[in-house]
Amino acid sequence: MAGIESELRREQETVDGLYGRLDALRAQTRERLADVRRGGPSGSPQNRSERDAFATLYEDRLAQLEAVEDRLAFGRLDLSDGDARYIGRIGLTDDEHASMLTDWRAPAAQAFYRATAAQPDGVVRRRHLVTRGRAVTGVEDEVLDLDVLASADGLDADQRERLIGGLSGEGALLAALAAGRTGRMGDIVATIQAEQDTIIRSDLHGALVVQGGPGTGKTAVALHRAAYLLYAHRRTLERSGVLLIGPSRTFLRYIDQVLPSLGETGVVTTTISELFPGVAADGAEDEAAAEIKGRALMARVVERAVRQRERVPREATEVRIDGRTVVVTPSDVQSAIARARRGHRPHNQARVAFVRDMLGRLAAQYVEQLGWEVPPDERGEIVEELRTTREVRIALNLAWMPLTPQGLVTDLLTKPARLAAAAPELSRRERDLLLRDRDAPWTPADVPLLDEAAELLGEDDQAARAQERADAARRSAEVDYARRVLQSSGNDGLVSAELLADRFASSGPRLTTAERAAADRTWTYGHVVVDEAQELSAMAWRMLVRRVPTRSMTIVGDVAQTTARAGARRWADMLDPVLRTSWRLSELTVNYRTPAAVADAAQRMARAARLPVSTLTSAREVPDALRFAHVGPEDLARVAADEVRAALAVVGDASGGGRVAVLGTADALVDVRAALDSVGLTPDTAEVRAGSRAADLDAPLSLLTPREAKGLEFDVVVLLEPADVLAASAGDLYVAMTRPTRALRVVHAAPLPRGLDAERD
């Protein structure tokens, strides 16, 4: 006993030292920030933008140092050479640059996650530090090399027995898994498991697909991998940025604390619906229409729609200018179109060549009528006059219209004749499903169509290209300058010269890489992470891949949980067309979320429904995790409300954790909401603010459809009428059943779906 206490005391001293260092760094950064701010708004514009850039730098650093407060240090490795290495959220060094704390992402920390007794990797003992606030409340040891440990100096018999007795490394993991849920995802940095670590540290290059059943940590792994890549490849990624795509805003809110707690704030997180700058795609859509819009074939449809706006008129158009007549003939237009297309440039850019060509032809007609030789500068004036003549402009526009993506897609989806011409592969019924009103809002499935159109249309970029050349020259001078500033200010290493130059250069509101990337459709990211990737359509994949020409991606998902009709049933079907052979597959096989009995039942149901389920073993059993209540239809809502009340009474814990969800079809939820009202659990009381459709993650109770609950988790789930959920989609039921961390309560009047029917009380 005394041994443990003195051990804890020793660890406390070390941890105190680490927090002391953290506090000192915070104070130092605050001081530097204050210094910079004291400079005030005076000085040359150059000085001001430098000051702003450094202020941002210190603000970011301070935010990072603040974010790592909780469990700053969580591990210790005792090495065979007698050294001890502490593992934590960030790296810390003392004044002499000696390492005090090793960043969990550093190569030197890898053994913390990977070493085993069979392959100790130079590690004698792995220790998990259990902390509350800044206090060390426990340690949990795994001895990996008994021989070395037994012969180690300074261990008395007591200590040896205690260490050897504490062989299990599962305590910290199981404690993390059993903790009450707060409605926000937490990081798993202290308990990453070896199969997860291998994925997190996998090579940056190419696309890595992580397939895993529900609760295997795919989201957690994807986020930790983003943090790892930003650490290991900071130079490559800090300027190009990392993009994370999630299935919904609610989901993004659910995970939004994880990366900051890992010291990373620069990742652009968004959904497919928000990926086209300037378009808020919040319109609701029929699933069948969304499925059609998601088909790969729509790329050809959009391409045809563009081509059909480059067209030869049936008749010639005569235009009178200064008493002379020029004629826009079908044959001239035809050959000008053919020549303009030869350059293989986007529509709006190729249009410049088309117009130039046509004006040349018309000018030639005009000159011929003059009957004398015209000097080149006068010829230019003639071309200019033709260009500004209204009738000429109309005739040329009719042949080759400048287009915006929004205009093109709106026309395609609102004009039956245009859609029929562009999409002959679709049946009449399918086309009718796509047609909508001109003023209907954009839907998520429209976004990839807009992006496809934008790609084919391009911008009229003559001015833009000249600007680009000028910018490139200025840029290299700026980077040189930033490098010199960094060296002379002693901040070398804190940030790259390129990034600092970006910040110097940005005038007006200072934009981070993430902000600039999010506002620019043509931005190409250094890495893209996609969560719930099984839901993306073929068209969405085309859009995403455009944003990462290197194909450096982390794609996580579960093809058994697919609910979107346009989503993936097999990874190869979806990914081969866009990634060819440049993707590799990893699998996660351990379910950390759901109690074994619940996970097993969900798997049986999914197999019976012929979903492509992955093999899954569950990390823990929880007593009484699965119960069924078979009731009459009139009692369904009331019994569900009783279950909710019982669940709320048991889940709350002292830390504010504990979340309950009612999952079912939208209709079933309406009834339950009324029943909850009648037993005093009204949505508006302080005790229970039942989640709205936009899922109030902080509410102790949420009422959601399975799709809204996708990717989320709750302590207890009350599942209403599984047969109705199954009727919508087996993937929906599989998702719904695998949300709880402690218990699933199934309330049903109809017979249970296959796979569950043997379970009923």
Ligand SMILES: Nc1ncnc2c1ncn2[C@@H]1O[C@H](COP(=O)(O)OP(=O)(O)OP(=O)(O)O)[C@@H](O)[C@H]1O
């Ligand atoms: N190594 C780990 N240590 C502690 N907790 C873990 C670990 N791995 C996963 N978890 C926890 O398990 C739960 C499920 O993880 P996560 O949400 O990442 O799974 P998922 O595979 O994305 O699930 P789904 O497919 O259902 O969305 C989370 O609470 C997560 O924190």
